[in-house]
Amino acid sequence: MSETSASRNPNAPLAGRVALVTGAAGTMGLAATRALLEDGCRVALVDVQRDRLAALADSLGEHAAAFTFDIADPQAVREGHAQVVRAFGPIDILVNNAGILSNNKCEATDAAEWRRVLSVNLDGAFHLAQQVLPGMKARRAGRIINTCSLAAKTGGLTAGTAYSVSKGALTSLTFSLARELAPFGVTANGISPAYVKTPMITEQLSEAQRQALLKDIPVGRFCEPEEFAHVVRFLASPLAGFITGEIIDLNGGLLMD
């Protein structure tokens, strides 16, 4: 079933909801967008890749629209959020998924790289959360879903210092938002994937690193983007309302804790 026809179904679990997905031009963001469209949402796709984003939004039908802005820039986030609200109405589901990878460890990380990684992976989620919070609190409903990472707990098996720290802080931001929002019926949760089949894996790891990882991952394979999207749609669903401040591991058993 196409996203468009499914999203017209008034009985879809998220019919009529508005979702904003950052990093929607990327592999995992696009998978999450498709899942939310199938479940009945209208989806605002946010990314910095203007042309790719516009083409994707066009291909997804009338319930998807592209909004190009840099989530690391607070002014751009304020303006971008206002545009989304004008087009779709207030946001019910925020998926903070945009992120950039850096594999440099501490000694090799310069100040500019540190700031850039933190500004996208952490600050972006904070800026967007600030925009959606007042409306979610007032409506006493909402979902915030943050894409964290296994790197937050391992120090980065292959990922670098700035990336691992950014995802650790995003995990803490998730807990903090969950505590602030719980009395208002709004949940904040994270998903902590490891080694999803994306260019981060296929292009940024060596063949030797890939083979070593496959030996270490108990299920013996990498994660499908649709498996990530499935967790997003679950956390967004009405029946996930008692789950908040939770980080769901999605790592094929690589770390069991």
Ligand SMILES: NC(=O)c1ccc[n+]([C@@H]2O[C@H](COP(=O)([O-])OP(=O)(O)OC[C@H]3O[C@@H](n4cnc5c(N)ncnc54)[C@H](O)[C@@H]3O)[C@@H](O)[C@H]2O)c1
């Ligand atoms: N791929 C993995 O194995 C893996 C594992 C753990 C966590 N993650 C996290 O999952 C998320 C998605 O990863 P992916 O593999 O799909 O990566 P991706 O590179 O395919 O997608 C990330 C998207 O974010 C966008 N983006 C980057 N900076 C931005 C900014 N400042 N403003 C708006 N958009 C911006 C990029 O243009 C890109 O389209 C990231 O947060 C990543 O850290 C990925």
